[in-house]
Amino acid sequence: MDHGSFQTKPTYCTLVNQNDSSKYVCYSHTKAGVFNIGLTNASEVWSTDFTEEALAKHGKKFALKSAEDYSSKIRLACGNGGASVSVQEDAAVLHLGxxxxxxxxxxxxxxxxxxxxxxxxxxxxxxxxxxQQDIVGGPSSDSPGKSPFKRNTGFEPRRQLNGPTVTARKRLPGDSLINPGSRKKRPATGVAFDDNDDL
Known part of the structure; x- marks a missing residue:
């Protein structure tokens, strides 16, 4: 394992224990040339350090090429519910599968x-x-250049993708809203009856 592969970004994930449904925060980071994996239930803390040599030896057994692979495996196991914890008197065993x-x-x-x-x-x-995620503009999983604010297009009118474009005809004053091709009728003013027609 080369020295560059030993460096990794800090990772944090929550873990719901399969055994008793208790919750933990699992984390990993590199500090002063040592890769650290930690676990806490907010009252107790368990931790282990890997030197570069120890991580390489452990990684060979489980086909892990870098500390980043280790962190990714932890995140994946926590995310899909495949992680569990066995708490002992002075230690805790984190199972990733x-x-x-x-x-x-x-x-x-x-x-x-x-x-x-x-x-x-x-x-x-x-x-x-x-x-840092807020300053950058969202989680690191977002693609660069994309806005973190996604438009909700559920209520926008659908656009016709192919075929001729239809332009809306401008409504002239007096046109009917219900039947746009016809003019509005003027309201009736009443019928004038002559008294002479009765004779």
């Missing part, structure tokens, strides 16, 4: 002062990530 030979990572429970500091750092990293 249902089969026994699926990728699993053992994370150590962080003690109280370090765990609190890690939660604080995680909160600020997530806030900075959201702020």
């Amino acid at each position: 249902a089969s026994p030979d699926s990728l699993s990572v053992t994370l150590s429970r962080m003690s109280e002062p370090e765990g609190t500091a890690e939660l604080r750092d995680l909160l600020f990293r997530m806030a900075e990530s959201l702020a």
Whole structure:
């Protein structure tokens, strides 16, 4: 694994545990040349570090070529409900798949002062990530150059894609709205009866 492939953007995803439906935040990032995977239920924190050599050894077993591959596998497993957590006394095992030979990572429970500091750092990293997305104009999954604001075209008139274009005729004053080809009729003024016709 080359040194460039060891770098990765921070990733964050939520995980609903298959075993007991408890919720976790799973995250990964690279700091000072160490790739870190962490897990928290907002009160306890579990974490593990991978040096470049350890990640390469682990990656060879599960066909992962880079730290980015590792992060993508975590996001995918969390997103499709394939991730689960087994909490032990001083560790937690993150399973990224249902089969026994699926990728699993053992994370150590962080003690109280370090765990609190890690939660604080995680909160600020997530806030900075959201702020950067707002500045850039949306999540990184959007294509560059596209507006993050998509128009809702559900109530717009449909346009004719092929064939001759029909231009609307301008309505002249006095034309009927119901029957545009005819002029409006003037209202009746009444009938004049002569008294002489009765004789």
